Amino acid sequence: MLLDLRTTLATVAMTALLALPAAAQTVDVLHYWTSGSESAAMRVFADAYKAKGGTWVDSAVGGFDDARASALNRIAGGNPPSVLLDNVGEVAAFANQGILSPVDPAIAAQLAPHLPALLVKRITVDGKLYAIPVDIGGGNWMWYSTKAFKDIGAQPPKTWDAFFAVADKLKAKGYVPLAFGGQPWQEASLFYNVMLAQGHGFYNQVMTNHDVKVAGGPAMLKTFETFRKLTAYVDQGSEGREWNDATAMIINNKAAIQIMGDWAKGEFLRAGKVPGKDFGCDLAPGTQNSYQMVVDLFDFPKVSKADGKAGQTLFESVVADPTVQAQFGIVKGSLPARNDVDIAKADMCMQLGEKTLQNPNSPVPNFEIALTADQEGQVKDLVSQFWTTPAMTAADATKQFASIIAQSND
Template sequence: MTKQGRGGLAAGWLAAWALAAGAAQAAAPAGPRAEVMHWWTSSSESAAVRKFAEAYRAAGGVWVDTAVAGADQAKAVAINRIVGGNPPTAAQFNTTKQFRDLIDQGSLNNVDDIAARDHWDQLMPGPMLDVIRVNGHYYALPVDIHMSTWIWYSKAAFKKAGIAKEPATPDELFAALDQLKAAGVVGLAHGGQPWQENILFQAMLANVGGKQLYLQVLRDRDPKALNSEAFKKVLVAFKRLQSYVDTGSPNRNWNDATAMLISGKAGVQIMGDWAKGEFAAAKQTAGKDYGCIAGLGPAVPYLIQGDAFVFPKTTNADAVKAQKLLATSMLAPAAQLEFSKLKGSLPVRSDIDVASMDACAQAGMAIMKDKSRQVGMIEVFLTPDQNGALQDVLTAFWNTKMPVEKAQKSIAAALRD
């Protein structure tokens, strides 16, 4: 047989195989199709969300990934599509008041049956349940727990600066920042964006002010607390952090700030535990290459936030089936564990064994067992408008020579009901 003849026969067999495979695939019933809208686009986030996609496909579903860069942009797109009558099957939000308007407008399906079946009230943190449960109904699926004010530090940078002991108080943290600065290392790796300054403020409010003042300021919005000397001390500590950032800080992304710790260029970053995903992607190990501090003291509140998916209102039976399969597959123990390892979060279910997770995750899970330290992060207590007004003041205070007294009065005004 000629070379051409052999090639023609092979092509014929290949074509026949392709037709048969195509027919078999066409005959196989397609599972529930779910378009999942999210903002997980960094390297660690993308790797993590693939674990949810794999779990959904393994359960028989068809995952359609719609990633939108930037949380604010993704939420805006999701809301516009829901209001416009072309909703995705599920859309990512944070476990805050961000989606309360959608609930009030009757735009979301509840997941009461999943919550009852999986015992959410027993297995999930109270601050999260308080947000997603409205008038006795559950309107979002929490998928992870993040703590927004972890203090990360580079072991290499600390060694270079001669810092032998991990900071255990606010005074010790500032002393370490001074040593880093003196050693020619950037003390605080920070991205000069309003939401990141908000995180620094929360960190100082929790660590310098303590749980009582934190709740008085954010939950109660108590004028006496807002105008107190204790709150002024918090604002002074917040502004002091600005003296340790580098000139490249403005508009830097959070993951680029984390990269400064990974390279040893900077010593400290105050950021949520999603930063841990960047360390993992760089093959760095907690306790060996970097350290993590959940709070500068044994009673500092553990500020809980997380990610959740809402399910837009639909009566389409296939869409509802897809929503329920998503809820089931995302909360499966194996999916929860593998997702959290890559994302840097904690599993949202307290019954999951985290022995295979890193040292920081295990420390966080241990703290979570003390319910007195479980406190909602800032957006759990504030409406988006209130949070935006507070953020405006904090950013102005951070970037200008605004007197602390003016900042204090402006925050009191921003949080006034």
Template sequence: MKFKHTLAAAAVALTVGTANAADIEVTHWWTSGGEAAAVKVFADSFNAMGGDTWVDGAIAGSGGVARPVIVSRILGGDPMGATQLNHGRQAEELVEAGLMLDLTELAEKEGWRDIVRPSSLLDSCTLDGKIYCVPVNIHSWQWMWTNPGAFEAAGTEAPANWNDFVAAAPKLQEAGIVPLAIGGQPWQINGAFGVLAVALGGTDLWKAVNVDKNAEAAGGAEMAKVWEAFGAARELATGSAVEQWNEATNLVLTGKAGAQIMGDWAQGEFSVAGKSAGTDYDCLPGLGLETVLSTGGDAFYFPVNDDAEVTAAQMKMASMMLSKSVQVDFNLAKGSLPVRGDVDLSAANDCMKKGLAILENPDNILPDGTQVLSPDTVQQIDDLLAEFWATASMSAADAQARYADLIGDAD
């Protein structure tokens, strides 16, 4: 009986689907528990609007696996209805080649310029004054997660900033606790390096290097301090032989490691384990030295399609993703911050509130590395940092010289 019902329902859905509405296939790489729940918010809201259907096209693996698949499908003339990407330069060439739908009209009608905060997110979606993507959340790298219990066990105080942390590190090591947990994957090392550069070098230096690509600044004395600290971090991380970021988070969670430098998605792991912010774990935005947040995140792009119905449905979806209620539900599930400031986030925890408070002041906002550097440059820096991290004999000065060359050649 049940089977018959399903069959009938499927048949109805099929006929309806082909008759007067479009199936929109949406590709993304959100497959972990919290991420899947967040996608479901989108899918349910879209289906509830009636007519069109959300067809889920999740691609397992991280962005590194999914992005080539997504890009080659668009280039190969088999575009999906919509796709997640990190906004910024990853889709730059696809937009230039006219493969992405122009959303400017919708954006002007709904006044995206006024509601999206920070405005740099929308700038990353903009090329030649036209808007090509919908930013849906803000993720920031600029956090260090600490376990106060681990510091207590080693007989020292929980650190309030990076300098305290470095000072406390020897005691942690004596107690058999790894001070700093970092997974061995290059993107994690690159992320931690970026956080150190912002916190120790300051935002001006970071902008000079990453936005203006100033090779002199990248090879200068200020940056040398950052490299020294990064070399010290390499020492502090010896002993944490893990690969994945969530394994590293788990080391902090269980008190085997003191701290981890990782983006705000790490918080999902703490909350899944039932830990509460402020007591079981603590968060230091900008390593406790600089109150800044870089604002990367995810955005949805809509590949150009010949079918007018699909285009209409794409517009509808774009509008839905930025609507108030969807923004709140989605971001609470994802653990990220909403892209509009005019929504109610009373359900957020302490660390999320710290982040929201920082975002209040536009001066505290930095673009994300992926927004200002091309994937090619990011890959080269990844390679360099991975080599440095794994080669104890490589000096910070040598690495810095090569880093300055890379920045000088960056486009």
């Protein structure tokens, strides 16, 4: 992915698209990026869009689930947003339902060769691209307080066993060992990190190959057992906490570690913190040779008004631009989706992510890429139930998880 920012979208077709009359270009962008750093990242796109003469309507709805409900209600009511921040797992389903318009062919042809092949496959229906990815985030990041580990005279853990070994020392020093938000999606995110720590090959057998036997085997049992132990190292106020509020616990040196995607870095940067000095970054315990891809993308509900259609095309050209993606990545904390963007001046955390991705065997799919939206929801429900129900055994949870994976083979 080491690349050249001078790469542009300079084709005759693209130039013509950007020359559309400004008054005829409007986008209504429905999204759930409402934290401080996420809002700042979205402004990169908004500013670039408006600089091209377009009119931007910002329809922010807090929380993925609420944003999704709002989008579906608007589509059903005949007033769809023209741009939707979406989940990889939903794109093909929405396209097959006739909800979405494909990406402009000229933009799609220019963009697709610079995206991961696995990702292109998931967002292509009948030979047409139906979404524009804007970043390749990593879901398996560990953010930590440098002060906390200095206080206990220990190094940040490289394995979960090492985490448990230092957790009581952190507690004794007054730190919450694991900053956490008890929301179903955060519980699922932590679970998949623990699962990945059981082995890159194991994770791929389950998530990529959908091997039901492995999904119900001893490594999955160990995943649930380790996950259960982590419940003892979060604070009593974790239930319902937003992810960025958990990040603030690290920023304010109240907690030692947060396992969260690289969007968390944006919160540190927004608070004026310096990586390597005020906070540390590393891949999550046991996952140092893996990169769990988390993708943010936009898709485009069908609209009838001419200014909305023209606005969609202008938006597509703006967010597909490698220069804009580079600017966005710096604010958001993630790597650009395009593989032709120069990140040589990026911070140490982004450089670590890039270095990890240089190994072609390191990427593994996030659940949004590996599972259907229905399976994703079932796993989320199962994991949340297990996290909050001490009486539920790891063996029972493992059996239920395997049955969900089996649906991939039906």
